[in-house]
Amino acid sequence: MNILNNDINGKIKSDDQTIPQGKRVFWQQGGGDGERDYIDICIKFEVILNGPGYAGPLNDETIQILHDDGISKIAIADRKRFAFIMKSGDIVALKIGLQKIYAVGIVVGDYQWSDLFGDVDGWSIQHVRRVKWLWVAPKDSEGQYLPKDFKANVLKQGTTLLLDNPKVLQWIDSLHLDFTKKYEVKDLPAVDSKKVQIEEIAEFLYAKGTSSNSIERLVSAIDDLQMIAKWYKSVDYVSEFETESYLIIPLLRALGWTPQKMAVEWKNVDIAIFNRLPREDQNLIAVVEAKRKGKSCLMAYSQAYNYAKDKENCNRLIVSDGLRYGIFVKHQKKYKLHAYMNITDFRERYEIYDCAGIKEAIWAMTPDWHYDA
Template sequence: MDVFLQYGVGLIGPGDAGPWKPGRDDDEFGGSFVRRFASEVQIGDVFLLRTGVSTLRAVGIVASDYLYLEQFDDVNGWDLQHGRRVRWYPLPEAYTFRDLVFGANPPRLSRVLNPEVLDYTERFLNSPPTDWQRAPLPKLPPEEPPLEDIPPDLPGLADLIGTARDLVPLLLDRQAFGEHPSEDELIAHFVVPFLRALGWPPECIAVEWQHIDVAVFRKLPRTPENCHFLIEAKRLGAGVEGALEQAKGYLETLGISRDIVVTDGIRYRMYSSERGFEPVAYANLVRLKPSALGLFKRLRRP
């Protein structure tokens, strides 16, 4: 959501199949959503940015034709290159409707016909302030190129990245692989090898310590005081951001404040305890960008 508001965009995926063009099959894009987003939406249409089944966070007006934006190939791990420019107005406070107005299982993109939502939106658009509806659009971010070279002093990291790039397409293919791997598998096959590649010895890596998926210690013994940072893992592709609050709860129980990393084994996002748990670094092992070097630097053993 923050990306949408910051850059004045509406995005949808999957985008890795390339730009949508008339004649391309819906199956290439996991259904009809991309086609409808690209061909049916019109400039001046209203977008509603929702969370859950009844909460509205922002109202927007579509300001461009369909665009294919390579710079959004990894938005928190999602390939969302299909875009529209949108003038958004974030609500001062999230607005929650009384009923499940967006449906019990809302799709990625849908036309809203609920009278309560339509009435709220019309009143909102006609109420001051209205200058946002004509305001200049924010600049788009520059496209970040791929990271070509892994730091030579981290040879194990290069091997792990190669393994991730080979395995992830298979792991996500339910027909070829079956059910997605569990969190425990991801920790064993990716998280622990990742920490080892960054210089952490096995005695400093605790799995399922104090109910924490992975705790990394700056020194022994393994006590809360010696904990350097902790990692909360989720299933592959599940969306790692939701794991932050759970990890903060573990810190409160231990009575310490430490940095937190949330991961699905492939994507790693680090939150700084000194900055109120703001996100400070990110890396996707399958889509490495130069900014990933910041995460590697922060997680390496001192």
Template structure:
């Protein structure tokens, strides 16, 4: 190689590494150096220079690029200016696939690669020539700055090819259609009643049709996204991984055809053709959500793990954890609104590694928060430890936050609308309305008298919207008169050992950050007795951020001054006891940020009646309920609807064992004392109702 060409290669390596990703220049350069020879050897293209670094000018190479890709000037301008990555035409998409396959087979035949279908580490042909075209443009325009000059640290071992999208797809429930997908060389999704998606001009039209079909009040955001992504966003040349459950991969393929609706298929009629590159069964270290279709482009470490596992490369769990933390750290926002720079990220990671070495203690992979806090105190109190002393404490704090905000994915029991209606004594129409209110407003308060099941309903409302019983995505707190901003958001709190104070994140900030790391799934923050606290004081500057149209906007927190936002996939459900006279009304500023839904006694609900009839001795309870309904009429007339006696007083396992004994306990020790509170100035009235209620079971003793 002459000096001019070699010098061009070195300049390319430096520029690409600086602007397109760490190690990218070193990775791409050897392929560009022999790309012309390889294309001719594989029968993919002829007539080009063997070493692409011999092309020295932007205009010359742009002509070459367009000959190969058939991309127009407008598309080229977009990616050169950093405004997106246009996908290639179908013909070039096919040859790009062939390039990687041929290269892998060639290395296998030469004994370099263990398997002919192991494509790990081979860059995409289109990505290679695109990177060189971008380099030439900025080399000839040195006053311009490539706009993606950031986030170089996000990918650790190798860069993923950014010219394609990476998708994770489920082949039907419990992977039941995988054999068909494999044999027919297709991927497919359901929602067949939609018909050909080409007939829909807008995504919103698809959502309306799915809503009509479901008729359950749940806004089908995730379903609509899956359908529309499958139709419009998957492109020829994209990589497809087929999953089973939450940890297994069944295959890796490449999309070879456009979307089509298969009228002849019996089910899963929305289809695309695929060429399967690897088929088997591989178990991953990480887990993924139980969704039909997921784009993995925002999770480069996950893509790398899949490819490594499929190519039987050893994955060190600790290295995987370090890489994941480093990626997370590079996305953290400082009080200036900027991300942590590469130097700071590396410094913090190295500080943690040095602490592990010096103190012979585990950090990466450690999930015990208290153990990490104890280690932090040991490090900071050790005067003999000097290296990275200035960043040791903050580095451990960042790692603690990383662990606390790490989503948990596990296989859970499904939870449907029918499951909800069989357990909760409200009608389907009311449930549909509840779901709609929460989805549109993001914040909902369930108000009602004692014993109407507000807390029980809140949790199951979260279940039905998640469509599974996932406790890891529900967090519950209870407000009280002394609850504060420092308890809820963040504040300085005494250390456990009593030596000074430390800044601690509150449960809302921790949970919101966890939800933000898992945007594909919904999270629910449940607040019991929400009107017992001083809401304006507790929420502070977050009062604005919880509004539906303010989700995602950032502000600086009061104590840490860190940027914080409330993600759109976090829903807030509050419960409000309307019978407690000691509570102040919510202020108007907070009230307009919530929808309010009154939960009423469900004595007339058919499911509740069925529950009563199935008890071993329902007659006593029926008489009591009839009397309670009459009592409630007087309560409503004199005190208001919020003071009624709720149905939850008469629900529980104890009724299934001995309904008569349990109903006596509830009347004597719960309801009658409550009536004395209601009519504290009219003891005669309370005694009258007490005798009426006792009369319902006295004769049964």
């Protein structure tokens, strides 16, 4: 693969990017978009990420797979810059959009591929570069980042691009960061690639006291939902109503919730779940916020929280696009991501979210669930 071409001026050309040889290079790297944000993951694990990475480490073979799958030449060029042009010692500004920077750091080591990041809120972004963050945006009292906001479009549209805007470079210089030291990063967690079998889910639920008849119905329903979900992966547009009707509600029914205790479009809640009748605020036990297929489900947490925050007995928030589910549970008046699951890819655990996988997710959506400290 001819990744680099030297021109007569002693510069390196990589597609539309021209990089001076022998000089430290500054990059801008996306950490999400208006819909999805994985800034916290990048900072916590000292990484920058790119994708799609489902085909495996970037090489001739996997590039051809991406091309055959319809990934554009521009997008493939972006991945080549990330894997083959960026180098250890380069400087990275982690950004979202065209105006905001959340962190600045130095690249440490070579390109890697890690399945640890195989499902980041639905994105397959296993292409990895390690970065020692030297400046990170502060947070406000609510734990939200306060990024450097240039109030103007000073950054470029794209994931991995050269950073050459004078205003941004001057601001980075004003931080007086030490780019001359040799930095190390902490090891990434081991990837638990263990796939969970449906029989394991059944055994887990049986141990929790679920009846064998209920488990049998659930296993049958999951088989059907997996087929529907896999088919939906090939469909460009699936409405939120379809997500609710054909994926989320059938799963909730299979888990034991009756129609009487599930209200659809109840007081601006997509699906309200009650532990008893009548359908009143004091009986609300869980809120389900649905997104259409392909949209971020975890970013829907704030919307679900706003519905539930003043409902004392609401102990679960469930966010889903029909394929993926995030279950937040309330403990000591605070909600925390308890489990995450992908109905087409059963996993034991998700290290990037420090939460359980499909077994605990399924259990946490049942009527019999209770919080175990």
